Amino acid sequence: MVVFRCEQALLDGPRGEYVLAGPVDITCDNGVITAIGPVDPSSTQVQVLDGLVTPSFADAHSHVFHRALRGRTHESADGPGDFWTWRDVMYSAAEKLDPEGLFALSQAAYAEMVCAGVTAVGEFHYLHHGPDGRRYTDPNAMGLALAEAAGAASLDLTLLDVAYLAGGIGSSGEPLALNRVQQRFGDGSIGAWADRVAAIPATIRTGVAIHSVRAVPAADMPTIVAAAGDRWLHVHLSEQPAENDATLAAYGLTPTQVLERAGAIGPRTAAVHATHLSAADIEILGTGGASIVMCPATEADLADGIGPARELATAGARISLGSDQHVVTDPIAQARGLEYGERLATGIRGRFTPNELWRAATVDSHRCIGSAGGRLAVGAPADLVALRTNSSRTAGSRSEQLIMSASAADVAVVVAKGRVVARDGVHLALGDPGELLGRALGELWKDANL
Amino acid sequence: MVVFRCEQALLDGPRGEYVLAGPVDITCDNGVITAIGPVDPSSTQVQVLDGLVTPSFADAHSHVFHRALRGRTHESADGPGDFWTWRDVMYSAAEKLDPEGLFALSQAAYAEMVCAGVTAVGEFHYLHHGPDGRRYTDPNAMGLALAEAAGAASLDLTLLDVAYLAGGIGSSGEPLALNRVQQRFGDGSIGAWADRVAAIPATIRTGVAIHSVRAVPAADMPTIVAAAGDRWLHVHLSEQPAENDATLAAYGLTPTQVLERAGAIGPRTAAVHATHLSAADIEILGTGGASIVMCPATEADLADGIGPARELATAGARISLGSDQHVVTDPIAQARGLEYGERLATGIRGRFTPNELWRAATVDSHRCIGSAGGRLAVGAPADLVALRTNSSRTAGSRSEQLIMSASAADVAVVVAKGRVVARDGVHLALGDPGELLGRALGELWKDANL
Numbered sequence: 001m002v003v004f005r006c007e008q009a010l011l012d013g014p015r016g017e018y019v020l021a022g023p024v025d026i027t028c029d030n031g032v033i034t035a036i037g038p039v040d041p042s043s044t045q046v047q048v049l050d051g052l053v054t055p056s057f058a059d060a061h062s063h064v065f066h067r068a069l070r071g072r073t074h075e076s077a078d079g080p081g082d083f084w085t086w087r088d089v090m091y092s093a094a095e096k097l098d099p100e101g102l103f104a105l106s107q108a109a110y111a112e113m114v115c116a117g118v119t120a121v122g123e124f125h126y127l128h129h130g131p132d133g134r135r136y137t138d139p140n141a142m143g144l145a146l147a148e149a150a151g152a153a154s155l156d157l158t159l160l161d162v163a164y165l166a167g168g169i170g171s172s173g174e175p176l177a178l179n180r181v182q183q184r185f186g187d188g189s190i191g192a193w194a195d196r197v198a199a200i201p202a203t204i205r206t207g208v209a210i211h212s213v214r215a216v217p218a219a220d221m222p223t224i225v226a227a228a229g230d231r232w233l234h235v236h237l238s239e240q241p242a243e244n245d246a247t248l249a250a251y252g253l254t255p256t257q258v259l260e261r262a263g264a265i266g267p268r269t270a271a272v273h274a275t276h277l278s279a280a281d282i283e284i285l286g287t288g289g290a291s292i293v294m295c296p297a298t299e300a301d302l303a304d305g306i307g308p309a310r311e312l313a314t315a316g317a318r319i320s321l322g323s324d325q326h327v328v329t330d331p332i333a334q335a336r337g338l339e340y341g342e343r344l345a346t347g348i349r350g351r352f353t354p355n356e357l358w359r360a361a362t363v364d365s366h367r368c369i370g371s372a373g374g375r376l377a378v379g380a381p382a383d384l385v386a387l388r389t390n391s392s393r394t395a396g397s398r399s400e401q402l403i404m405s406a407s408a409a410d411v412a413v414v415v416a417k418g419r420v421v422a423r424d425g426v427h428l429a430l431g432d433p434g435e436l437l438g439r440a441l442g443e444l445w446k447d448a449n450l
Numbered sequence: 451m452v453v454f455r456c457e458q459a460l461l462d463g464p465r466g467e468y469v470l471a472g473p474v475d476i477t478c479d480n481g482v483i484t485a486i487g488p489v490d491p492s493s494t495q496v497q498v499l500d501g502l503v504t505p506s507f508a509d510a511h512s513h514v515f516h517r518a519l520r521g522r523t524h525e526s527a528d529g530p531g532d533f534w535t536w537r538d539v540m541y542s543a544a545e546k547l548d549p550e551g552l553f554a555l556s557q558a559a560y561a562e563m564v565c566a567g568v569t570a571v572g573e574f575h576y577l578h579h580g581p582d583g584r585r586y587t588d589p590n591a592m593g594l595a596l597a598e599a600a601g602a603a604s605l606d607l608t609l610l611d612v613a614y615l616a617g618g619i620g621s622s623g624e625p626l627a628l629n630r631v632q633q634r635f636g637d638g639s640i641g642a643w644a645d646r647v648a649a650i651p652a653t654i655r656t657g658v659a660i661h662s663v664r665a666v667p668a669a670d671m672p673t674i675v676a677a678a679g680d681r682w683l684h685v686h687l688s689e690q691p692a693e694n695d696a697t698l699a700a701y702g703l704t705p706t707q708v709l710e711r712a713g714a715i716g717p718r719t720a721a722v723h724a725t726h727l728s729a730a731d732i733e734i735l736g737t738g739g740a741s742i743v744m745c746p747a748t749e750a751d752l753a754d755g756i757g758p759a760r761e762l763a764t765a766g767a768r769i770s771l772g773s774d775q776h777v778v779t780d781p782i783a784q785a786r787g788l789e790y791g792e793r794l795a796t797g798i799r800g801r802f803t804p805n806e807l808w809r810a811a812t813v814d815s816h817r818c819i820g821s822a823g824g825r826l827a828v829g830a831p832a833d834l835v836a837l838r839t840n841s842s843r844t845a846g847s848r849s850e851q852l853i854m855s856a857s858a859a860d861v862a863v864v865v866a867k868g869r870v871v872a873r874d875g876v877h878l879a880l881g882d883p884g885e886l887l888g889r890a891l892g893e894l895w896k897d898a899n900l
Contacts, residue, residue: 067846068846070846070847070855071844071846071847071848071851071852071854071855072846072847072848072851074789074799074800074803074804074851074854075800075803075804075848075850075851079800079803080799080800080801080802080803081799081800082798082799082800083799085799085800086799112842115842116842241797299794300790300793300794301790301793301799302793302799303793303794303796303797303798303799304797305794305797306794327855328843328855329842329843339524340750340751341794343750343751343752343753344749344750344753344755344756344791344794346753347691347753347754347755348532348753349524349530349531349532349533349535349536349751349752349753350524350525350529350530350531350532350535351530352530353524353525353529353530354524354525388884390884390885390888391884392562392565392566392779392875392882392883392884392887393778393779393884394521394884395883395884395885395887395888395891396517396518396520396521396522396887396888396891396892396895397520397521397522398521398522398525400525401521401522401524401525402521404521404524405520405521405777405778407857407859409857409859425842432842433842433845434838434840434841434842434843434844434845435840435845437842437845437846438840438845438846441845441846442846445846
């Protein structure tokens with residue numbers, strides 16, 4: 001048993017909103033919060049947490065190997081880095097990774113996430129097979145490497161296993177063949193995908209994923225929906241206008257409508273990006289009670305655009321957040337990016353309240369990857385984060401509004417399942433994430449002139 | 451004399467672009483760079499700078515007292531924080547400040563800036579007078595407080611003294627009276643403004659400023675242009691569509707056209723924001739060789755929108771960067787925000803090269819406030835910044851692209867005029883900026899329930 005004595009904390013309020021309280025004792029036993037109450041001077045095993053204690057963050061959409069792209073896609077030999085520069089570097093990283101390299105890179109990037117206050121991740125995993133699509137001895141070797149890396153970093157992983165069957169939609173609506181690099185992503189048929197997924201050990205928490213309407217023919221979607229069962233189903237949705245155009249040409253429907261017809265939209269669906277939607281799409285996702293994973297840093301980096309997050313929330317969808325390509329590892333910056341995108345797109349301040357932003361970054365991101373975390377309440381996992389309120393970034397801010405002024409650099413202490421796992425940017429079991437990343441990425445790019 | 455031994459450095463290239471070199475010795479004497487060359491093992495008085503050494507940053511547009519607003523304007527008693535919430539908090543801060551309070555707050559915020567790698571600031575100063583517009587004994591007391599604070603922080607200040615004569619443009623085009631809080635900003639007449647500005651001690655580097663076309667009638671602008679002489683003239687330009695509407699109604703011209711007619715657009719003009727421009731406006735600013743100060747964090751925070759920075763640069767304007775309301779103190783994040791805004795507005799990556807972003811944040815921001823800094827070249831001021839290349843944020847990035855992945859938290863060492871002034875986020879003369887800010891802002895907001 002341990003008591004975290006919090007100077008201030010964002011507790012669960014009566015209507016699910018967060019309420020600022022403090023000082024307050026949060027008692028944890030066996031990785032679960034067992035009591036929350038006034039400071040009890042007679043308590044033993046007390047750990048003091050200064051600043052503001054919040055529920056831990058979750059990253060609802062991660063392609064962890066994209067961490068290798070950070071700071072390498074903004075320039076090419078020919079000039080500024082365009083979309084094709086980005087894709088070249090991404091494919092180059094994908095080509096180089098084997099289970100060992102993926103383990104090293106993921107362990108480092110997951111340690112970085114934990115130090116930033118993230119205790120759960122939804123890993124949207126599509127890099128399944130070896131070069132040219134050759135199966136590893138265990139065809140789930142890459143997924144197992146991710147699970148092992150997350151375990152080493154004390155990060156709670158949900159392996160969202162991605163079906164990736166086609167290289168795109170052809171001009172007559174036909175599925176295109178996978179290119180050489182994409183061979184590593186594909187299982188060849190939806191049956192082969194389902195068989196492989198069924199062989200993932202039950203010790204790993206899983207969900208399933210349709211890569212996108214581009215990469216999975218509509219006829220194969222019901223198999224994925226059936227395989228999902230009561231697990232979460234994730235899908236990249238309308239990230240770029242080109243996807244909408246190709247889908248409309250092939251099906252006469254928007255991507256959202258294709259998914260709806262396939263039975264793939266519901267309260268355990270998480271639609272990622274949802275950038276270019278029609279009013280009808282918003283209605284479908286809202287009334288379906290879907291979760292939406294906005295990835296503001298990636299959507300800016302890849303020039304996707306600003307999706308209709310506020311409209312989706314108002315229509316009934318739940319907004320959550322993902323890092324996607326790990327262009328930055330900072331859940332607070334992602335939440336702020338959500339609100340800033342809204343402001344830039346509409347000319348109006350305050351599209352989301354700070355409370356809604358906290359919820360998006362915590363409980364609603366945990367929820368859509370099947371994690372019970374993200375709440376400071378009795379019975380919830382004892383996952384919490386202490387933010388510095390006296391740093392150069394945060395001094396003077398109101399505590400409830402720190403989601404608009406703090407950064408991952410303000411994360412002082414991270415507690416996962418009742419244990420302190422990171423302090424002042426250092427992972428207690430693995431050390432300095434910068435050093436781990438330097439080693440893994442130095443190895444990955446050692447021959448690269450990219 | 452001191453030799454900074456740099457692992458890597460961004461030196462001035464033959465065509466003004468930055469070129470990555472290293473290891474390299476940068477020799478400084480009397481605050482100026484006197485030599486740049488290969489490592490000389492026989493040198494004495496060597497200071498090693500690990501990571502990437504870049505020219506120091508400049509903040510070309512600061513309202514330093516707005517640092518008091520950070521994390522306090524995103525929520526009100528009635529719900530989310532809208533524009534009026536923001537203005538209420540801003541006016542409330544303005545009302546509370548006297549020269550002593552402004553000194554304390556500015557010293558703390560300037561220390562924060564220096565620790566973030568900023569060695570020069572253009573302070574767009576309009577909070578001139580006491581409550582109800584009462585003159586201080588020295589009517590430049592507030593400006594002198596800013597200069598004193600900057601000096602204490604080793605920050606090179608350009609005091610851009612703002613003319614603020616009207617509360618807006620009325621429905622018949624007439625200048626509106628100043629409201630109660632605005633009385634503190636106004637001098638009553640353009641002559642009174644010019645007289646006060648003429649009395650600023652020559653030891654302070656100055657420029658002049660037209661607050662905006664809303665706050666200065668066109669008939670008064672030529673006086674300001676004449677007062678500028680060979681100094682820089684700054685002006686808030688077309689930040690919101692409402693300014694354009696009122697100006698068109700009053701003058702039949704856009705704000706840019708009003709300034710052009712007044713002779714206020716030229717190669718020593720810096721137009722701040724420039725968000726909502728016509729094609730003709732862009733042409734005027736580009737062919738005039740004006741500088742543009744984009745303030746991406748503020749433009750997102752205030753829901754201004756995304757200005758046509760790339761078009762302005764292509765037309766001939768120089769792009770620089772400002773923090774404006776200090777919503778974040780991070781010149782690297784501002785540069786990244788410039789490029790991300792472009793990507794979101796156009797759907798295209800790589801609108802500015804990393805080299806263009808480095809230049810915007812350094813030499814071109816220095817230039818438009820009359821500072822010679824922002825270049826690693828013989829004869830330039832010895833102002834430089836060492837960025838960590840092995841942090842969790844930066845590990846794996848290419849050095850030339852760190853402007854897209856580093857943050858102010860990666861600023862390891864800051865050198866101003868040849869002396870180390872900050873290290874690892876701590877100001878060597880003033881200490882921890884978080885502590886200074888906590889004290890100044892605690893005092894400012896002690897009775898506030900905002």
